[in-house]
Each structure stands twice: as structure tokens, then as C-alpha cells.
Amino acid sequence: MEKLIQACIFDLDGVLTETAHLHYSSWKRLAAEWGFDLSPELNKQLKGVSRKASLDLILKWSDKTATDEEKAEMMERKNQWYLEEVDKLTPNDCLPYAIDFLDELDRNNIPYALGSGSKNAKTILAKIGLTQRFKWILDGNDVQIGKPNPKLFIKAAEAMNSDRSKTVVFEDAEAGISAALKGGFLAVSFGRDEEPKRISHFHLNSWEGVSLETVELGLLIEN
Ligand code: BG6
Numbered sequence: 001m002e003k004l005i006q007a008c009i010f011d012l013d014g015v016l017t018e019t020a021h022l023h024y025s026s027w028k029r030l031a032a033e034w035g036f037d038l039s040p041e042l043n044k045q046l047k048g049v050s051r052k053a054s055l056d057l058i059l060k061w062s063d064k065t066a067t068d069e070e071k072a073e074m075m076e077r078k079n080q081w082y083l084e085e086v087d088k089l090t091p092n093d094c095l096p097y098a099i100d101f102l103d104e105l106d107r108n109n110i111p112y113a114l115g116s117g118s119k120n121a122k123t124i125l126a127k128i129g130l131t132q133r134f135k136w137i138l139d140g141n142d143v144q145i146g147k148p149n150p151k152l153f154i155k156a157a158e159a160m161n162s163d164r165s166k167t168v169v170f171e172d173a174e175a176g177i178s179a180a181l182k183g184g185f186l187a188v189s190f191g192r193d194e195e196p197k198r199i200s201h202f203h204l205n206s207w208e209g210v211s212l213e214t215v216e217l218g219l220l221i222e223n
């Protein structure tokens with residue numbers, strides 16, 4: 001019988017590790033410079049969204065304009081603050097049981113790629129000790145347009161030579177699930193947020209006890 005799941009694509013932030021709070025505190029610190037208080041609610045909309053698109057949204061919400069040069073300087077500063085925090089990550093920051101699932105994929109010869117919108121993805125992967133696990137790493141440096149555009153995931157599927165309708169994308173962000181759906185992938189939402197869960201094909205709260213069978217059955221039953 002042909003396998004339902006031929007390949008997998010993993011988002012990084014919120015799926016294999018948790019750095020959303022670090023992005024949040026850095027953006028909040030930046031916005032505070034012009035007196036804007038970035039709320040947790042608004043911050044949710046930044047999940048999965050590229051650095052540039054995130055800054056544009058924050059500027060729009062705070063009714064502030066900036067030249068391209070100023071924007072570049074703002075992004076650079078935010079990123080420095082963010083990287084100071086990323087530097088403290090260790091393999092203990094890999095989300096619990098995620099490695100068990102990767103091990104199962106390896107045992108079953110199912111290829112998998114990283115599909116992260118972050119330009120810091122390789123640094124983060126190294127900090128949490130996952131670099132060697134990924135043969136294919138696609139990140140924010142590989143595409144011009146970020147999620148919800150599906151290009152990044154499409155590139156990952158092309159690299160693995162997998163059929164998109166049999167490739168599962170694991171994502172914690174609404175923008176990422178939208179990208180997966182637009183690209184014709186099987187979309188599995190991950191984590192606590194409600195919005196991605198509403199539109200995905202199947203949902204996982206955590207990696208605990210998750211096996212290939214869990215995901216295959218979930219996708220079959222829910223669809
Ligand atoms: C995504 C995060 O993984 O990467 C977003 O969910 C972030 O919040 C985006 O804006 C870009 O990250 P970076 O590291 O390139 O600034």
C-alpha cells in the first residue's frame with residue numbers, strides 16, 4: 001500500500017522550540033521607543049510572519065512611518081536583542097518528545113525538511129542541537145515572500161522530491177497553516193493557538209505520545 005505520509009516539513013519557532021516570547025519582547029522594546037505598547041493580542045498576528053512584514057505591521061498599528069533606511073536599522077537592532085536571547089538556548093529548549101517523532105521518521109525512511117520563515121533558523125537549530133537531523137533546511141533566506149505565501153514549503157517539497165498532497169506541514173502559526181493549505185499540503189497545526197487549529201487538517205497539542213500512526217489516523221479521520 002502506498003504511504004499516506006511521504007515526507008514532512010517542520011516549522012521551527014513554536015513547533016520544535018519556543019522563541020515567540022523572545023521575538024515579542026524584542027519587538028515590544030523597539031515599539032516602546034516611540035511610545036507604542038505592543039499587546040500580546042496584536043503580537044499573535046506576528047507569528048510565522050517575516051521580520052520585515054512584522055515591522056511593517058507594528059508601524060501600521062502605531063500609525064508611524066519610517067524610511068527604508070530607518071526600517072533596516074530598526075530590524076537590525078531588534079534582531080540583535082533577539083539574538084542575545086537566542087544565544088542562551090540549549091538542547092533542553094527543544095520541545096519535549098519532538099526528537100522521538102524525528103527518530104520515528106528516520107526509522108521509517110520518511111524524509112523531512114525544515115521550513116522556517118526565520119533568517120536565524122540555522123543559528124537556532126544549532127543552539128538546540130538539531131542541525132545534524134535536517135538534511136534539508138529552508139528558511140527566511142531562501143524566499144523573497146514569507147508565509148502565508150507557500151513558496152518556502154513548495155521549495156522544501158521540491159528539494160525532497162515529494163508529492164505535496166502527501167507531505168505534512170507542521171505549523172503553529174495561522175500564516176503557516178494558510179501557506180500549507182495554499183500549497184496543497186497536508187496541514188497539521190501544533191500548539192495552543194485556536195486560529196491555526198480552526199483551519200488545519202489535524203491538530204496536535206504537543207509531541208507527547210505522537211507517532212506516525214497518530215498523524216496518519218488523525219488526517220484520515222478528520223478529512
Ligand atoms: C518566524 C517567527 O519563525 O520567523 C516570526 O514565527 C518571525 O515571529 C519570523 O518574525 C522571522 O524571524 P527572524 O529570525 O528572521 O527575524
Ligand code: MG
Pocket residue numbers: 011012013014015047048171172173176
Ligand atoms: Mg512558528
